[in-house]
Amino acid sequence: MRTHLTRNGVILGVATLAVGALGAPAQAADPATLSAVILGVGANETQRIVTWYSSADSTQSVQLAPAASVTGGEFPAGAQTFAALGSANIASSGGFNRHATITGLAEHTSYSYRVGSEGNWSPAYTFKTQDFEGDYDFLFYGDPQIGASGNVANDQAGWTDTLNVSLAANPDAELLVSGGDQVETANTEAQWNAFLASDKLRQYPWMATIGNHDVGGKAYEQHLYTPNTDRSGSYYSNGNPASNTSGGNYWYIHKDTLFIDLNSNSYATSQGGGGDAAHVKYVTDVINQHGAEAKWTVLVYHHAIYSAAAHAKDSDAKVRRVDFPKTFSDLGVDLVLQGHDHVYTRSYLIKNGQKANPDEKPGASEVFAGPGGVLYVTSNSASGSKYYDITNPDNTGTSGAGNGADPLNPDNYWYNSVQNQERARSYVKVQVRNDKLVVQNIRSAAAAGQPVGSIVDDVTVRPYHGDNQQIQVNVPTAAPGEFGWTIDGHNGLVDLGTAVETAGEYFAAAGKINPIKVSDSRRSLSPWAISASVGDFVDGEKKFAGSYLGWGPYLATAGAGAVAGADVASGYDDDGKGLSVSRGLGHAEQGHARGSAVLGADLDLKIPGEVEKGNYRTTLTITALSS
Numbered sequence: 284m285r286t287h288l289t290r291n292g293v294i295l296g297v298a299t300l301a302v303g304a305l306g307a308p309a310q311a312a313d314p315a316t317l318s319a320v321i322l323g324v325g326a327n328e329t330q331r332i333v334t335w336y337s338s339a340d341s342t343q344s345v346q347l348a349p350a351a352s353v354t355g356g357e358f359p360a361g362a363q364t365f366a367a368l369g370s371a372n373i374a375s376s377g378g379f380n381r382h383a384t385i386t387g388l389a390e391h392t393s394y395s396y397r398v399g400s401e402g403n404w405s406p407a408y409t410f411k412t413q414d415f416e417g418d419y420d421f422l423f424y425g426d427p428q429i430g431a432s433g434n435v436a437n438d439q440a441g442w443t444d445t446l447n448v449s450l451a452a453n454p455d456a457e458l459l460v461s462g463g464d465q466v467e468t469a470n471t472e473a474q475w476n477a478f479l480a481s482d483k484l485r486q487y488p489w490m491a492t493i494g495n496h497d498v499g500g501k502a503y504e505q506h507l508y509t510p511n512t513d514r515s516g517s518y519y520s521n522g523n524p525a526s527n528t529s530g531g532n533y534w535y536i537h538k539d540t541l542f543i544d545l546n547s548n549s550y551a552t553s554q555g556g557g558g559d560a561a562h563v564k565y566v567t568d569v570i571n572q573h574g575a576e577a578k579w580t581v582l583v584y585h586h587a588i589y590s591a592a593a594h595a596k597d598s599d600a601k602v603r604r605v606d607f608p609k610t611f612s613d614l615g616v617d618l619v620l621q622g623h624d625h626v627y628t629r630s631y632l633i634k635n636g637q638k639a640n641p642d643e644k645p646g647a648s649e650v651f652a653g654p655g656g657v658l659y660v661t662s663n664s665a666s667g668s669k670y671y672d673i674t675n676p677d678n679t680g681t682s683g684a685g686n687g688a689d690p691l692n693p694d695n696y697w698y699n700s701v702q703n704q705e706r707a708r709s710y711v712k713v714q715v716r717n718d719k720l721v722v723q724n725i726r727s728a729a730a731a732g733q734p735v736g737s738i739v740d741d742v743t744v745r746p747y748h749g750d751n752q753q754i755q756v757n758v759p760t761a762a763p764g765e766f767g768w769t770i771d772g773h774n775g776l777v778d779l780g781t782a783v784e785t786a787g788e789y790f791a792a793a794g795k796i797n798p799i800k801v802s803d804s805r806r807s808l809s810p811w812a813i814s815a816s817v818g819d820f821v822d823g824e825k826k827f828a829g830s831y832l833g834w835g836p837y838l839a840t841a842g843a844g845a846v847a848g849a850d851v852a853s854g855y856d857d858d859g860k861g862l863s864v865s866r867g868l869g870h871a872e873q874g875h876a877r878g879s880a881v882l883g884a885d886l887d888l889k890i891p892g893e894v895e896k897g898n899y900r901t902t903l904t905i906t907a908l909s910s
């Protein structure tokens with residue numbers, strides 16, 4: 284009589300049943316037309332916000348599933364849904380807006396999603412998550428301002444090409460950051476459609492920023508729902524969130540970066556908003572409350588305070604240039620991203636409205652921020668819809684609101700390390716690393732004899748760590764881990780030899796299973812169990828029941844929280860089912876240690892005396908359960 288081992292694995296799933304009201308008439312599919320789908324940032328890296336337009340005011344949602352589980356456009360039964368909220372659009376937009384927040388995303392996962400309702404889903408789109416800790420890159424785009432050239436199709440083509448070029452070169456970029464002015468004319472939906480034409484905006488999260496061309500209507504808010512948004516009157520240029528304007532300030536944390544986005548259209552209290560004082564208070568409050576949750580702080584707003592072209596000397600820019608810098612320095616802001624002037628500039632490190640280090644050389648490739656040093660970057664046009672030529676400094680001084688010349692480079696404004704206008708599309712890439720930010724301005728169209736992808740400017744910013752020394756240790760992500768089992772050693776036949784007739788009543792045989800090695804390196808520390816059973820012992824036409832086999836499991840090598848299963852008597856002893864039904868060999872509870880264990884079992888076979896002579900064999904089927 285012999286026993287040998289085979290294996291199978293079982294994955295436990297949970298099936299859910301949708302219960303509907305019996306007898307209810309079949310529901311007609313919602314006829315809503317769905318459009319303008321855009322993926323936006325959520326409150327942190329585990330979230331995304333999807334926003335879209337609907338022709339009907341119906342109940343809708345976002346459906347989400349791992350992309351690997353979606354086949355032929357069919358979402359699995361276990362797909363998640365996230366209910367949408369929304370409201371009626373303004374009359375000139377028509378229809379309704381919807382948005383839903385996707386939560387609970389996992390690292391390193393490709394997801395498929397679609398919007399709508401059962402029977403009327405949009406096409407499916409995909410996005411991916413990456414590591415939720417550590418280094419990452421994001422891309423920053425200035426003023427697409429679709430329609431600014433007077434030719435929407437041209438502007439759309441340039442914008443789409445910049446998205447394609449930048450994401451082909453940086454497919455793992457994690458965020459697309461807006462410099463504001465998505466469109467030329469706030470409520471012109473044809474321009475919004477052109478802005479949204481590229482599927483890249485459904486694959487990578489867009490961090491919306493409101494520009495002066497977006498502010499004059501509700502279309503910006505209808506199209507681009509943002510997380511943690513404060514829609515107080517203070518952050519609306521006219522002080523009235525209910526009016527036909529868009530606005531609001533918001534923040535979110537992506538990995539180790541706190542992003543704060545301001546509606547810089549609201550700067551004059553005379554127009555009804557809270558002005559710059561409200562923004563200063565907002566930035567101060569957000570950083571005081573959440574700054575410790577991130578290593579980096581990045582501010583984004585539309586109206587550049589340090590730039591070099593048509594808007595460099597604007598009166599409102601001069602006001603902000605006095606109102607903002609000291610607070611940003613005091614709060615340890617690392618990087619400020621701006622738009623509006625359709626020119627690329629990179630500032631010197633600015634502290635309290637002055638050049639932090641008078642010796643910083645123009646165009647330096649590496650800068651070291653002392654206390655309060657802040658880098659300000661203005662992006663050029665990402666679509667090519669409009670460029671502004673660089674203007675000349677004047678004699679209004681080299682600090683604060685002044686637009687005087689840089690003593691080290693008199694063609695430039697005092698605050699700018701680099702000024703560049705090639706009348707060619709570009710974008711800014713920011714590499715966020717352990718102890719540096721690398722900021723690059725990159726051509727998305729050929730210019731100045733340089734190809735697409737060539738670098739206009741490249742600077743590494745080293746942050747200030749105070750007077751003390753900081754010590755950092757990087758704890759890598761543990762391997763996702765696996766649970767599994769193998770036969771420990773050679774999977775030889777478990778030969779129980781020749782049974783011995785005992786007391787004239789039964790035959791007895793004994794042995795041991797080949798030990799089972801269980802390994803569990805999962806971070807989830809989820810419970811597991813190994814069980815086994817045997818079928819009938821068979822020799823040709825002859826057989827006897829597997830229930831006559833019993834066992835006594837034991838822990839040969841402790842680990843992974845393993846506990847040996849209970850003894851099971853031969854059915855000969857207790858008229859029980861022995862190992863003919865599944866019996867536990869070993870298990871571990873939730874929260875157990877990671878590692879491995881070796882499980883063994885003594886086998887105890889007692890066969891009734893009337894069983895015919897033969898050479899019987901059965902199969903021990905081992906089943907692993909884990910969740």
Ligand SMILES: [Fe+2]
Pocket residue numbers: 426464494495496585622623624
């Ligand atoms: Fe602008």
